[in-house]
Every structure is written in structure tokens, then in C-alpha cells.
Amino acid sequence: MKKSAKTAITIILILTILTPLGYFLIYPNYNKLIGPIKRFNIQRSAEEITFQIITELVPTKDEVLGVAIQSSGGQSIEESLNPQTVLDKKILEELNTKIIINSIDAEGLVYEGTDSHTMNKGFWHFPSSNLPGQKGNMVVIGHRYAKLPPNKDTFFNLDKVKVGDKIEVVQNDNQFTYIVTETKVVEKNDISVLQDYSDYRITLITCSPLWTSKQRLVIVGKLDKLYKNT
Numbered sequence: 001m002k003k004s005a006k007t008a009i010t011i012i013l014i015l016t017i018l019t020p021l022g023y024f025l026i027y028p029n030y031n032k033l034i035g036p037i038k039r040f041n042i043q044r045s046a047e048e049i050t051f052q053i054i055t056e057l058v059p060t061k062d063e064v065l066g067v068a069i070q071s072s073g074g075q076s077i078e079e080s081l082n083p084q085t086v087l088d089k090k091i092l093e094e095l096n097t098k099i100i101i102n103s104i105d106a107e108g109l110v111y112e113g114t115d116s117h118t119m120n121k122g123f124w125h126f127p128s129s130n131l132p133g134q135k136g137n138m139v140v141i142g143h144r145y146a147k148l149p150p151n152k153d154t155f156f157n158l159d160k161v162k163v164g165d166k167i168e169v170v171q172n173d174n175q176f177t178y179i180v181t182e183t184k185v186v187e188k189n190d191i192s193v194l195q196d197y198s199d200y201r202i203t204l205i206t207c208s209p210l211w212t213s214k215q216r217l218v219i220v221g222k223l224d225k226l227y228k229n230t
Helices: 002-033 035-039 042-057 061-065 116-120
Strands: 098-101 106-112 123-125 136-141 166-170 175-187 200-208 215-222
Touching: 116 123, 166 200, 175 200
Parallel strands: 106 123, 136 200
Antiparallel strands: 098 106, 098 166, 123 136, 166 175, 175 215, 200 215
């Protein structure tokens, strides 16, 4: 009986010491230790790995041929547009084109214009790029912190987008679903992200890191036979 009492007292003393010690060690690092475990999603992780494998195993025609990376010198991606560019018709605006990214609760109209000031109205379709559903590269550039959540027409949370997420492009009578296959950060004058491709893709661009315009965050989605979601 005495032995049992001593054992119980020892356990209580150990717990009395370890409980507050564990609290002070774990709680300050909760986001690093517990957060990722709680946010872990098996299905989403499996999708991300699957799309990464598919992308590696099935390279685009451009990757096989080897497309050279271009640079616009001192100009940013937004400033690299040919000043002689003219828009005869604002097709996307006439069709009420909208981008929806449910994974980050983002939604907004796409506007057309010949300079970066168009972003003051909403998401800007880079005029030298392709249209939704067309073969090639549709480029959309947006502000990141000109508007903050709960506003939806902002790329504030674009860095939270992951491989496997959906980017919906919705029009009056059409809807295109792109599946995210790549996320990356490039230098602000790296215009290789604007080049055309032999597949069907959308490229979303915004500033990075948050609250700066030092670099550019780039999200790429695909709409070819491998990635199209029906």
C-alpha cells in the first residue's frame, strides 16, 4: 500500500512539473507544431502530389524544345507591354468575365486595358495574352494589397493557392476550369511568364512578398486534356 502511494505521489509530482513546462514550450510554437497537423488534408495533399508527378512525367512541347527565359531589363512585367498596343474591342468585359478561386475566397471581374492602371478597376487581362479557353497563355495580373479581405476582388491571399486548386473563369455563356500545376516567385522583370505556350493555361501574377513589389508571385493553371476538370 505504501509503495502504491509513493508511486502515485511521484506521478502527481512529475505531472505537476511537466504540465506547465510543456505548456510554455509548446504553446509559443503552436502554429509551427500543431497548426500544420490540424490543417493537414490527405485528399488535398494527394492531389498536389499527383499533379506534380503528372507535370514532371508529361512536359509541355515548349519544355521539350527548350524555351529561352527572357528579361525585360529594368522594366517590370507590367511595364513590358508594347506602348503601341491597341484594343479594338473589350471582349472580356462584354462577356462579364470573372475569375473565381474558391480555395482563397477570391472573386472579381476581369478588365481590359493597355496599361497597368487597369488594375485599379479589378483583375487586368494582359492584352498581348490569349483569351479564356484558347490554346496558349492567358495572363491576368492583379493588385495584392490595394484591397484587403473581406473584399474578394484581390490577390491578397494568392500565396495560399496550392497545386490542385481550381481557378474558374466564368463568362455569360461559358465556364473554364483551370487546375493549378505550379506556384513560384520570379523577379519583377522576368517576362518569361508572359510568353505563349503550346498548351492551354492561365497565369496569375501579383506582387511578392506581401506589402512589397520586390518580386512577382506567379500561379499557373492548365486546361489541357490532362488537367481539364469536367
